[in-house]
Amino acid sequence: MFPRVTFDPGCSHALPLTPDVPTCSVMEESSSSTRRSEQEEEMEKQTEKTVKKRSKEEEEEEEEVFTFNKKCTEEEEDLSDSEDSVFSGLEDSGSDSEDDEEDEEEEEGSADEKAQNAEYLKVEPEQTPQIKEEEEKKKGAVTEGEEEKQEDEYQHDSSDEEDIRNTVGNIPMEWYKDFPHIGYNLDGKKIYKPIRNKDELDDFLDKMEDPDYWRTVHDKQTGSDIVLSDEQVELVNRLQRGQFGDVNFNEYQPQVEFFSQDVMLHPVTNRPADKRSFIPSLIEKEKVSKLVHAIKMGWIKPRRTEDASRGRYYDLWANEDSSILARHKMHLPAPKAPLPGHQESYNPPPEYLFTDEEHALWEQQDASDRKLPFVPRKFSSLRQVPAFPRFLHERFERCLDLYLCPRQRKMRVNVNPEDLIPKLPKPKDLQPFPTTQSLVYRGHSGLVRSISVSPSGQWLASGSDDGSVRFWEVRSSRCMRTVPVGGAVKSIAWNPNPLVCLLAVAQGSVVLILSPSLADRQVILSTERLLSGQREAESVEEAGPVKWSDVEGEELSQGIRLKIQHPKAVHQVTWHAKGDYLASVMPDHSSHLQVFIHQVSRRRSQNPFRKNKGLVQCVSFHPVRPYFFVGTQRSVRIYNLVKQEMTKKLQANSKWISSMAVHPGGDHVICGSYDCRLSWFDLDLSTKPYKMLRHHKKAVRGVAYHRLYPLFASASDDGSVIVCHGTVYSDLLQNPLIVPVKVLRGHVITHDLGVLDVTFHPTQPWIFSSGADGTIRLFT
């Protein structure tokens, strides 16, 4: 190591080395320049002060004390390092000057400038102590500032052996103000003040007369006046201008790099190494022992060797062993990001661009509702395509999806919708069934609630809200008779016995038995006989809730033969297949008097139920066996009339049963309900519906079976009649086949009511329907 030494170019330094040997000291450009400027400032101050001081001296002697004092203090403050040099006497010692000389020489670094030096030498003795002072001060600064110096300099160091003529030391000279001397010389003799008898006037005269007055300076140390030489004045001027004292000094000499990256042969100093550099450091020892302890204890780990394999790639799948288990079965790989469509193109076809409305809609929509997460845009060339502003977002969202989104395996249904449609026999193969509307029976002014076809199939009876019962000839659609009954007809039923021609009509709380006499004589006779048989039994009749009465007068001529007075409004009437028994329904929540079974031949009525089991909607007789079907609101009960007990209860799975029909075989029942359903019960199978058909859009009002053909139909408020094929097999193992074959439309919906009743022709595959529009239609 070379000691790093900075040298001040302002003063000279003697180096023991010859100039041709590469020097090893460095002048740091920056530090030297700053120092140089500092010293210049100091020098300036000095000179200023002296000049000021002189002028002050001229003014007042009394003040001088003060100024001296002040100056000294100032000096103490400013130039604390050059204290002793201040008191170095008037003349410089030879050695000092030599020293300077040498310094100069070293600085110039060239021998051929000796001439100049000689001049300088000549000038030297004339130099005033002021200048010496400056020089010395500089040197002092250097000596103080530098720790290490060349040997030479120690030898010639003159700071403490200066040639001082006045030995008073560094004291304010005002202390000697009152004395005749100003100090003592080396021999201890007093140095007397020069005789100063100059007063103001002398001073003034001097000023006026003496041409050298301006260059005369008062030395307060010796008390004498000194006239500055030309060189000295020049020097002062140069210093005032902030230039170097030495004229020949080149302030911009080329810099010599003392310390370079090259290792040098010789050290910069030959100062012997310190002792401490040979003795092991205790502090270090302590530190090392601490570290050793920490390493032993494992607190400090040795420096990790740089892992060479890190960041290196190798054949990871070289041996595809199955030792590493594949992830368990529940692993769901993340779905791949969807591939872009035409919309995402930078130059999409024009149809994919948004119109204004679409764009507005897109803006309005919530980000999650949008079909596209971006607005398609079109650029005419590739260079115009900007960066996608949401690119980072989309990447980030993908990341979030990958690690945050719960995954679930969802089976995608990949079925051909055609396969879902059940394979049914073609309707064409299931003919005959009604297909077209062939006749319309017009005449009623109110909605036609109920229709019934005579067992012969020749006549059709209809009861309407306009208070009339009409009889129509089926083939001609002619209205044969109109019987006013004086109130809305709720239900109408033709006696199924072909030997009798009777009609039951429910109107208000009365059930009328009508004999329309629309048959051949034989039939009319047998009807008369049946009715007359009633008369015989009349006397037997007991007084009950139901009153039978004969009709007389005009009504008789209309064909009304009997009136059965009920306690409440009758909603439905239905005949037993034999034609002797007649059931009537009076729906009522509270009483058990809801159903009556009348025997026409004996004019007898009875209430089969002792208990109220819910609101009765409709009743029906079993076509062959002594069973009685009662449709309540949610279920159908089947009673055995002989044993007088309930045999079955069918759950309809619907809210409100509206109508019911029994298959002519007697083993199947269909129920229509107000909640648009039609349920088919197979009595042998279960009490639950075998099939629920939701074909209708609105409430089902009426259902009917065909007596001969495997057909059934349902009428609904949506104005349609749906005819279904329903084959019942005698084989118990085979379930009935139900196929809808035709949707018949024709009725106009009035007051939200469409088709109210439907019934089949007894022998032909024809169907009659009555609607709220006051018409009856025949579909064949």
Next chain:
Amino acid sequence: MGGLQKKKYERGSVTNYITRNKARKKLQLSLPDFRRLCILKGIYPHEPKHKKKVNKGSTAPRTFYLLKDIRFLLHEPIVGKFRDYKVFVRKLKKAYGKTEWTAVERLKENKPAYKLDHIVKERYPSFIDALRDIDDSLCMCFLFSTFARTGKCHVQTIQLCRRLTVEWMNYVIASRALRKVFISIKGIYYQAEVMGQLVTWLVPYQFSHDHPTDVDYRVMATFTELYTTLLGFINFRLYQSLNLVYPPKLDIKAESELKEEDDEDYAMNSESYLEKLSALSTSLARMVSTAEEEETELDKFPVEEEDLEKMEAREKEQKEQETQKKLFEGLKVFLNREVPRESLAFLIRCFGGEVSWDKSVCIGSTYEVTDETITHQIVDRPNVDKQYINRYYIQPQWVYDCVNAKILLPVEDYFLGVTLPPHLSPFVEEKEGDYVPPEKLKIMALQRGEKPANEQEEEEEEEEEEDDEEEEEDENEEEEDADEEVEEKNLKKMEEQRSQGKSLPVKVTAGKVKVDNPARLEQEEKAEEKRLAIMMMKKKEKYLYDKIMFGKKRKIREANKLTAKRKAHDDAEKSKKKAKK
């Protein structure tokens, strides 16, 4: 009443799931560490089938992990590393607080680090598994390689991503695996077929990103950590499979050529090597210097007749692919400085073309603009000052469209200043009933080898005719409908009159002979049959059927909408043209 009462939620599906917080507690990890672990190990939440049961009767939204997954995480060595890191951070903080700089230095040297090799191997037990899942890693690496070298993530990561992506691209070039490419508004999509797997990745445009504040870069950085490891191993394996030297090296010949030219311009050799690689203009060095890859022909096995067709189809496909691979062979392309160099160079080299660019654009240019043998110059500016006669000046879209069409498209549509035809996505595969843009039809016709000339007007005319026919049909239908309506009205009127009891003016008019179209009748019959059959469907099936039909109808509606839009647009264009004339 014997036996212990069974407690609820102690058996069944509850035992298979664990909530996130519980999992975190079980693993004794902080949320960020847990997140990092989940990302690295590929653990994700599962949606239980019966959420309420698993959630112990509550319906609060919670994420559930499989208990098995969490147990599996318990034994992960990386968890220990996470804890070490936590300790490391604590120590470092302490050292900073005490201003013990030597300790800081020492700690930093011993920063705990972990490797993800075993995780990659565990997540992807076989190479094909890894290849299948490479899409996201490619996208992420390409994104990270475009990041600025400051700020958002470590410079090393960015450099590594860049290196890996360059390696990947070089592999794709060497294996000629690229299949499809698509310029979207987001960036450029590429699809390559690597070892039978379709790999799709998206490269953003080369612009600086304005980093949004609502993006968590730590998450992305964790993913990138895993992805770079995965991609590195995949690259290694792929290079090996092609007999290429793995950290990729340029071909010796090419290298020497490049060296001569550019050594002065690029200071650091190590840096410029990656640059040279990323220039994509030279082929890579091979381990065994085989002269040419020998095409192994498949041996023909005697096959059954069923498979014969399949085989033929496969062979045909293969042939097509072979021709596609040599699409640009023999072309000498020069890229102007305004076109995206990397993308185009990649494409052209993938299909066997030669490519070069201005020397000042990038290192690795192989010939100058002045080269007389250049066949195509790709330009993306309105005009060029000095044009050479013997080459085409075309816009960049031509290259992309050619790749997708698998044939060299006619260059006329892509000349300078010409309005470009729309750029279509190659990823859309139209099924029956979907809307197909007319441009696609045109390209398909070209692919079939039909004559491209004077097609436009003819097509238009045809279209018009078709339209007219359709319209006529429509009109016919409408007329018929109208007839029916009129009849109905008449009938109704009559009915009304009748019901009102008015006597009709009895009049016999000559009836029209109603011609029944037998075909139509049949159709109607069938439709009715179907309707009736649908009525008989079960509830569940009906629901499904309705849903499917709804989807189908919506699709048709959308296709119709697009067609209508296109038609309106074309009409507008036509009228504009006419107005100009």
